[in-house]
Amino acid sequence: HYGSVHVVCNNAGVGARGTMWELGVNDWEFVLRVNLWGVIHGVRVFAPHLVAQDEGHIVNTGSMAGLVSVSGTGPYNVSKHGVVTLSETLYGELQDAGSNVGVSVLCPGIIRTNLRNSERNRPEHLRDLDPEAVKERTQNTPGFSDTVRLQALPAEWAAECVFEGIKANRFYILTHDDHEGQIPRRHDAIQNDGNPAVVRSTVFAGGPIER
Template identity: 45%
Template sequence: MQELNGKVAVITGGGSGIGRAMALAFAEEGMDIAIGDIESSSGETVAEEIRSMGRQSIAVTCDVTNLDSVRGLVEATKTGLGGIHVVCNNAGVVAGKPTPELSEADWSWVLDVDLNGVVNGVLAFLPELVAQNEGHFVNTASIAGLIPLAAPGVISYTTAKYGVVGITETLHEELRPLGIGASVLCPGVVNTRIGESARNRPKAAGGPPTEPIPAIELAPGTEMPRIVGANVQEPPAIAARVVEAVKANDLYIVTHPETREAVEDRFTAIMAAYDKLESSLNK
């Protein structure tokens, strides 16, 4: 979508971090913005920032794990801003415990927000974009959607984020003839409140913890601390890449150059499996 000026972007998890930065960057491009966030006050603060930039903005309390709630975001955006063009399925959380200690509730919470949240965004928004033969999805995955990260709690996150990459790759191909684009955002570490995700842990998953949550530590002895911990970026740098990618309909949005080698290593290992197959078939 080359021309963003005068159009409308919707951003889930837009009340903080990467979502907030995308909201501000799209507003800079002349877009009006709907923020959907489970934290009403954060969403309203960002909407106010955007209104002070001279653009229209609404904040809608939205839980991406609930399809009716996401459909409410669709309706509120149409009524409040008169249309929908760019949909950022961005809300995400991480649970920080070693894999053997992760409970069913830990798994469900992360898969519900990080994967089903994107599915709900596609279910709710796609009919609107198809009806107008115009629009673009930006789905926030992570570098953890391209390579597995060895860190406590990250297994459920990685599982969800690989799914987000898969959904977006499929949308990108299938929706192209309908005039709809799709990009998947795969950042390394960004300075946001993701480490405090448990502030939004639902009652069904035990609610927010009463004890402070230890910071997620990447497993020592693996390459991951070097690759992922090397360069913590600020959200506006990530948002700038997103704006470029929407204009160009780029499928993959990568942001951290130092993650390249690890992605190459994964594909080299997969290719090695094909080499092995070939040599065993030729025996």
């Protein structure tokens, strides 16, 4: 009815907070099913159609937590790192195929969404703890304070960044300044046999990136 698909945005996200030794298998399954498998399914369904018509653009939602690793959000980090490398791989494969289909990975900082209330969407069979226990574990995990949440940018800002990124055929689409230099710091540690820096969510609450 609507003709061909030209822009595909694989955008979904849930989280589970806690330390690596507190989180259960169900926490991992809940997050990976949505954040990573959602993107995998979206790419598998739509990429063949876009390749066949030799035009279009795929935008996969990663996160700054897909570029650096944040304490207290293990499953989220793993899922978003997965989305970034999936997107990079897809980009390379489309280039090898000589395709005109574009790919971008959106890596936002803290955006005003309902991500912090992910538990409302958790399937019953993936619940290990009662709601109060989850709330207590979340509050005791270093990370998103009320101050940080108040500094979050509106979702409309992220949308504008995406539109501009698609028009410019830009692969990495960021919404915030990397004001703590976390990305180059990570790369420097890798290149120089260093240890990873401890990263907390507060580093993602900087100002909007200049466009």
